[in-house]
Amino acid sequence: MAKTISIDMREFEFDAGETVLSVAKRNGIFIPTLCYHEALKPYGACRLCLVEVLEGDKPGLHASCLLSAKQGLVVLTVSDLVLKVRGVLIQLLLKRYPKEKSLMDIAKACGIEDSISTLTGEHQEKACLLCGRCVRACEEMGRSVIGFVSRGSERAVDAPIGSHKECLGCRACENVCPTGVVRFSLHDGVIKNDLWDITVDMAVCPICGRSFATVPLIDKVKTELEALSEAISMCPACRRAELLKRICV
Amino acid sequence: MEQDTISAKYNELKEKGLLSLYPKGIKITVGMSTCGIVAGADKTYETFGQGLSDLNLEARLTKTGCLGLCEEEPLVYILVEGKGRYIYGRIGPGDVYALLSGLKNKKIPKQNLLCKVREDKPLLGGAVNIEELKQGIELFEPPGLQDIKALPFFARQMKIATRNSGLIDPISLEEYVAMGGYEALKKALLMDPEDIIETVMLSGLRGRGGAGFPTGAKWHLTRQSEGKEKYVICNADEGNPGAYMDRSILEGDPFSVLEGMTIGGYAMGAQKGIIYLREEYPLAASILNEAIKRAMDQGFLGEHILGGDFSFHIEVIKGHRAYVCGEETALIASIEGKMGEPRPRPPFPTEKGLHGRPTCINNVQTWAYVPPIIALGHEWFRSIGTEYSKGTKVFSVVGDVQKSGVVEIPMGTPIGDIVNGICGGPGPWGLKAVEMGGPGGGFLPVSLVNMPVSYEGLLEVGAALGAGLVVLGQNRCMVDMALHFMEFAVKESCGKCLPCREGTLEILRILRDIAEGRGVLADLRVLEDLSTALKYASLCGLGQTAPNPIMSALKYFKEEFLAHISHKFCPAGVCKGLFRVKIDRYNCNNCGECMIVCSNQAISKTNNGYDIDVIKCNGCGNCIYICPIKAIKPIRNED
Amino acid sequence: MGISEEIRNKFKGLTSEERSRPATLLKRVQAEYGYVPEDALEVIAGLTGLPLSQIKGVATFYASFSLRPRGTHVIQICQGTACHVKGAKRLKERLESLLNTETGQTTEDGIITLEEVRCIGCCNRAPVVVVDGRTKGRINIRELEPLIRDLRD
Numbered sequence A: 001m002a003k004t005i006s007i008d009m010r011e012f013e014f015d016a017g018e019t020v021l022s023v024a025k026r027n028g029i030f031i032p033t034l035c036y037h038e039a040l041k042p043y044g045a046c047r048l049c050l051v052e053v054l055e056g057d058k059p060g061l062h063a064s065c066l067l068s069a070k071q072g073l074v075v076l077t078v079s080d081l082v083l084k085v086r087g088v089l090i091q092l093l094l095k096r097y098p099k100e101k102s103l104m105d106i107a108k109a110c111g112i113e114d115s116i117s118t119l120t121g122e123h124q125e126k127a128c129l130l131c132g133r134c135v136r137a138c139e140e141m142g143r144s145v146i147g148f149v150s151r152g153s154e155r156a157v158d159a160p161i162g163s164h165k166e167c168l169g170c171r172a173c174e175n176v177c178p179t180g181v182v183r184f185s186l187h188d189g190v191i192k193n194d195l196w197d198i199t200v201d202m203a204v205c206p207i208c209g210r211s212f213a214t215v216p217l218i219d220k221v222k223t224e225l226e227a228l229s230e231a232i233s234m235c236p237a238c239r240r241a242e243l244l245k246r247i248c249v
Numbered sequence B: 001m002e003q004d005t006i007s008a009k010y011n012e013l014k015e016k017g018l019l020s021l022y023p024k025g026i027k028i029t030v031g032m033s034t035c036g037i038v039a040g041a042d043k044t045y046e047t048f049g050q051g052l053s054d055l056n057l058e059a060r061l062t063k064t065g066c067l068g069l070c071e072e073e074p075l076v077y078i079l080v081e082g083k084g085r086y087i088y089g090r091i092g093p094g095d096v097y098a099l100l101s102g103l104k105n106k107k108i109p110k111q112n113l114l115c116k117v118r119e120d121k122p123l124l125g126g127a128v129n130i131e132e133l134k135q136g137i138e139l140f141e142p143p144g145l146q147d148i149k150a151l152p153f154f155a156r157q158m159k160i161a162t163r164n165s166g167l168i169d170p171i172s173l174e175e176y177v178a179m180g181g182y183e184a185l186k187k188a189l190l191m192d193p194e195d196i197i198e199t200v201m202l203s204g205l206r207g208r209g210g211a212g213f214p215t216g217a218k219w220h221l222t223r224q225s226e227g228k229e230k231y232v233i234c235n236a237d238e239g240n241p242g243a244y245m246d247r248s249i250l251e252g253d254p255f256s257v258l259e260g261m262t263i264g265g266y267a268m269g270a271q272k273g274i275i276y277l278r279e280e281y282p283l284a285a286s287i288l289n290e291a292i293k294r295a296m297d298q299g300f301l302g303e304h305i306l307g308g309d310f311s312f313h314i315e316v317i318k319g320h321r322a323y324v325c326g327e328e329t330a331l332i333a334s335i336e337g338k339m340g341e342p343r344p345r346p347p348f349p350t351e352k353g354l355h356g357r358p359t360c361i362n363n364v365q366t367w368a369y370v371p372p373i374i375a376l377g378h379e380w381f382r383s384i385g386t387e388y389s390k391g392t393k394v395f396s397v398v399g400d401v402q403k404s405g406v407v408e409i410p411m412g413t414p415i416g417d418i419v420n421g422i423c424g425g426p427g428p429w430g431l432k433a434v435e436m437g438g439p440g441g442g443f444l445p446v447s448l449v450n451m452p453v454s455y456e457g458l459l460e461v462g463a464a465l466g467a468g469l470v471v472l473g474q475n476r477c478m479v480d481m482a483l484h485f486m487e488f489a490v491k492e493s494c495g496k497c498l499p500c501r502e503g504t505l506e507i508l509r510i511l512r513d514i515a516e517g518r519g520v521l522a523d524l525r526v527l528e529d530l531s532t533a534l535k536y537a538s539l540c541g542l543g544q545t546a547p548n549p550i551m552s553a554l555k556y557f558k559e560e561f562l563a564h565i566s567h568k569f570c571p572a573g574v575c576k577g578l579f580r581v582k583i584d585r586y587n588c589n590n591c592g593e594c595m596i597v598c599s600n601q602a603i604s605k606t607n608n609g610y611d612i613d614v615i616k617c618n619g620c621g622n623c624i625y626i627c628p629i630k631a632i633k634p635i636r637n638e639d
Numbered sequence C: 001m002g003i004s005e006e007i008r009n010k011f012k013g014l015t016s017e018e019r020s021r022p023a024t025l026l027k028r029v030q031a032e033y034g035y036v037p038e039d040a041l042e043v044i045a046g047l048t049g050l051p052l053s054q055i056k057g058v059a060t061f062y063a064s065f066s067l068r069p070r071g072t073h074v075i076q077i078c079q080g081t082a083c084h085v086k087g088a089k090r091l092k093e094r095l096e097s098l099l100n101t102e103t104g105q106t107t108e109d110g111i112i113t114l115e116e117v118r119c120i121g122c123c124n125r126a127p128v129v130v131v132d133g134r135t136k137g138r139i140n141i142r143e144l145e146p147l148i149r150d151l152r153d
């Protein structure tokens, strides 16, 4: 018999190693998230994804992005306590970043409308919500060019100047940013990130003259390829897989 | 090593230890823990050295740790062969020569003499009757001397974790062994590791770091976890502000912690121990390092302990000033060279801890209880305390209390007994509350102050066991205290999780509003909502417990909050601007202190006493605070 | 000799274990210079093989390290609970006004840095200040002015 958990009084099957958040998402149950991203290891810092465990190892509120599904687990995504706590958390964020569009989307999705309606239209600014997705993307896929600095309310994401030269320009950070405050833009011959003042040279195609990737990325692929001379003997599909495996360490 | 060889080694050490503990003639010992030194003990010690040679008096001069009677520091102990040990309080350099010339004239000087010790009863060894010891020297002793056991400060204490502090030279391995030290390790190494864990489990010992997790169970989990390499860690981060009992133990009896960790290492199959020590304790660091070195020299640490198969090393690693690093996972991150950010659990450190290996973290006191439990058995330990809280508990007691210091009492002792009985009560202002548990604890109002010390009881009333006791007199403002703890939380939050980072800041903003007279009644509801969110949503214990002081203050002292909000009045005269001051001319003794501390020169001397210029007064309250006879009172601004 | 070279030299004599610990190296630098110069971060990243971002994170996270130069003298005022109860906030405010600076800052003449610590474990001597590493207990608000005068001389 397949193993199941109960979410909001409905039974769902789950795969080994799956989290409650993932089971919920797969079945169309809404749980707000901020620091979570499919491509990254779960972090458990924004706490928006809290659900209430009624039956399980430890009853109480738990971050669903970290909570492993286990046979017999019973959770509620909309208990009174969850709604109350979630509401406070979103209000706290809104208070700090009143004009952040992505936040308003989350608030709306959670049915928290007050103080939002007045803040529509063009005035939206992009803000860093300290979800840490970019930092983790850089750590997991890039070269840890960026990191958190300071503590408490002074916490921020920072790229020390000395580390700029390490940046691959892979743009994973941009890709995972929920608000769009992390952005690279193409200038002549370089991509630039204004937030951290990082510039990465673009490579130019010797044939058509088009900029198509950053120089460090191409260099990285080149070194990997060299180490992969045996890959010449592989079929294209396996070669690609092997190559990817090596690049993404 | 054969058991015979080991016994011979112990006997030799013991003999040496006894000889230096109870030498011939006179021995002068100065309490040289940090609190002693800050009170001037280092100068006292130096002066004794000088004085002995100046007066040509023969005596041994030694150092010891903290006896707990910190109020009377610098403490000096004069042991006279065959007479007893005399304890003197507040001996500054200026008192040294008088003391010495008294001795020179064959008299026990009476000045500053607190009490006499006739007999030492080491917990783990036989009793030593000092009066009957050896020959004795002919000295005149003032009649009617109080015995140490008769002093209220010591009468109700039961010393287990602090058994050697203030008695032995902290870095003398010989004296430690003479007091029955390392007997437990010898015994443990002959036991099956599982049996050691069983003993600890049956003893009922629970962690003294705050959460009160059963120590035996934690050891069991660590032992069971897969992995050849394991760690044991002593949490000596003692971050709770206003608490220093862990420091007192580390500085006064480092070997007890080392022995406890070594036994733990053997029982759990760990090869390495780490003492994570807060940087603010440099003296403890040097004492620990010296003790480690000596233990290694004598084969109690390092490779092949006592000649057997078990090898174990201990290293002291210093913290870098972050309260959150007392939390287990943050502590581990800090040792690993990262920012001290907690991570979600599971996995628990017992399974995946330092460098991903099974790790058992226990508090300083918890480790110090291990040797006596192994030596005397679990039943002895179980027999002390309450149903769910076994053994004793060490507290530092500070704040508005007559005799601040470090005390060790059986679990179940009423808190009021500690404050009033042992520590002499709160002094002239009278008691308002006792703060227990630090930034994650709460306040006990006078009505609850007689509740017994226990994990279960304190949890129920919103306080906790992990920190010391801070006694608050009637002249302290509870809004200000709540504000103080929230400022602490804001400054010490790591900032990783949203509720703690943003929530503490918002609570602080509201409390500031209330303390500065901008509060509205609705704030109290918001405070409650925020507190709920922090409690349930925060990633680690810091955020989860940060609202406790506020909730506790609101629960027991709501009227004070209401006075601040509705009447813009701080009844205690603490919150600036929320009161005026009035000098009670009738009681004023014209000392003039208030005029000196006034921050805006609003107080002047007139013919009929001191006068406050209402216009100039900025309501800082310095004068209320300084007045030695409570002749200056806060009154409402409009009165 | 460049500052990086100079810093590297300060690490000579450390064991390989100590060299692998960023905080140990940061502490050494802080002890030598009274603060952690920006260049030290890169040197330490190089030595430990850890990302510079992590070194900067550690250097900014812990209160032990200061990335800004500090004054010739450092006054640390304890704001722990015992000291708070004994009026440490008043002392802090008095110091701020006497030094005309905020806590965490250095006076304009660069002589005195005012910092706060949150309990140094001498709570029974509250309120305490630490002046250039020496702890003074039971400080009276009136002692602050002479204390500063002494430091300035």
Ligand SMILES: Cc1cc2nc3c(=O)[nH]c(=O)nc-3n(C[C@H](O)[C@H](O)[C@H](O)COP(=O)(O)O)c2cc1C
Pocket: B206, B207, B208, B209, B210, B211, B212, B213, B215, B235, B236, B237, B238, B239, B240, B323, B324, B325, B326, B327, B328, B361, B362, B363, B364, B366, B540, B541, B542
């Ligand atoms: C924010 C925070 C700070 C803590 N600080 C300390 C501390 O300074 N000393 C300590 O022993 N435990 C501290 N703890 C508790 C530890 O996390 C842990 O529970 C304890 O060291 C376990 O040892 P025990 O079982 O012997 O109590 C702290 C916990 C939190 C959440």
Ligand code: FES
Pocket: A032, A033, A034, A035, A036, A043, A044, A045, A046, A047, A048, A049, A050, A063, A064, A065, A066
């Ligand atoms: S999404 Fe789970 S904690 Fe952020």
Ligand code: FES
Pocket: B241, B242, B243, C078, C079, C080, C081, C082, C083, C084, C118, C119, C120, C121, C122, C123, C126, C127, C128
């Ligand atoms: S509170 Fe200041 S030394 Fe402990």
